[in-house]
Amino acid sequence: MSTALTAAERVAIARHPQRPNISDYIGALFTDFFECKGDRLCGEDAAILGGVALFHGRPVTVIGTRKGKTLEENLQCNFGMPNPEGYRKALRLMRQAEKFRRPIITFIDTSGAYPGLEAEARGQGEAIARNLMEMSRLTVPVVAVITGEGNSGGALALGVGNRVLMLENAVYAILSPEGFASILWKDASRHAEACELMKLTAPDLKALGVIDDIIPEPEGGAHLSPAITFRQVDHALVRHLSELSKESGAALAAQRYQKFRKMGAAAPKEEL
Numbered sequence: 001m002s003t004a005l006t007a008a009e010r011v012a013i014a015r016h017p018q019r020p021n022i023s024d025y026i027g028a029l030f031t032d033f034f035e036c037k038g039d040r041l042c043g044e045d046a047a048i049l050g051g052v053a054l055f056h057g058r059p060v061t062v063i064g065t066r067k068g069k070t071l072e073e074n075l076q077c078n079f080g081m082p083n084p085e086g087y088r089k090a091l092r093l094m095r096q097a098e099k100f101r102r103p104i105i106t107f108i109d110t111s112g113a114y115p116g117l118e119a120e121a122r123g124q125g126e127a128i129a130r131n132l133m134e135m136s137r138l139t140v141p142v143v144a145v146i147t148g149e150g151n152s153g154g155a156l157a158l159g160v161g162n163r164v165l166m167l168e169n170a171v172y173a174i175l176s177p178e179g180f181a182s183i184l185w186k187d188a189s190r191h192a193e194a195c196e197l198m199k200l201t202a203p204d205l206k207a208l209g210v211i212d213d214i215i216p217e218p219e220g221g222a223h224l225s226p227a228i229t230f231r232q233v234d235h236a237l238v239r240h241l242s243e244l245s246k247e248s249g250a251a252l253a254a255q256r257y258q259k260f261r262k263m264g265a266a267a268p269k270e271e272l
Contacts, residue, residue: 007195008195011177013221014148014149017069019223020222020229021147022049023066025147029055029234034051034053036092038085047078048086048158049063052102055105060097060102063093063094063107064108064147064158065110067148082110083124087127091127094138103143104141105144105237108146108150109148111149112153132156137256139250139252141162142160142256143162143240144163147222148171149171151175160256164212165211166213167202168217169221171201171202173200177195180197180198209263215232
């Protein structure tokens with residue numbers, strides 16, 4: 001695992017336009033994928049892709065944020081920035097997985113939820129908040145994989161998992177480094193400096209206990225050898241799902257709830 005890259009360099013790799021996206025992972029890791037569209041309330045959002053598939057012969061529900069690799073593809077899926085319909089579609093699929101006792105695997109690669117006026121008018125904040133609440137109490141295994149960018153509540157809305165995994169050069173943060181620099185210093189050009197302060201890399205977040213495992217990438221990034229990346233992700237998913245499948249539904253829900261409740265909690269005075 002490479003430690004020579006700076007945080008800013010990892011951000012650049014995470015944003016590489018040819019980095020494998022959810023469609024690539026579905027094609028490489030799953031069989032018999034059946035896409036489910038629509039939130040059954042308002043409409044369809046192409047920025048989130050989800051459906052039912054087989055993973056090593058086992059039925060699972062797969063959901064993820066979707067970016068394109070060309071301008072046309074990015075326009076079709078709003079550059080991977082979901083609207084509330086996308087999050088409600090994801091929640092519909094998670095409830096379906098709960099009903100039929102299917103493990104849930106999510107793939108996260110988004111600069112954040114779409115911040116437009118129309119999205120807010122249709123309940124963007126409520127949709128994200130409801131996903132956080134509902135995911136926290138699911139009684140099936142949930143494994144979240146951050147494959148590129150994982151920014152803001154737009155990422156966390158699919159990230160409340162029993163296990164949260166990150167590719168080696170992925171990043172996970174409260175907002176983009178440019179946004180962070182704009183708020184803190186009123187100067188977006190200081191984004192490289194912000195990258196270091198934000199502790200957004202996989203090694204940083206593993207040390208902080210925010211994520212559970214780091215998936216190695218080929219030198220230079222996943223886009224340089226997708227086949228190796230797919231193999232590493234496959235091994236990680238098999239291992240973590242195998243471990244989680246031994247737990248009861250009540251234990252899975254309790255573990256997931258406590259995992260997120262304790263993040264950021266201050267240590268008792270006697271431990272300081």
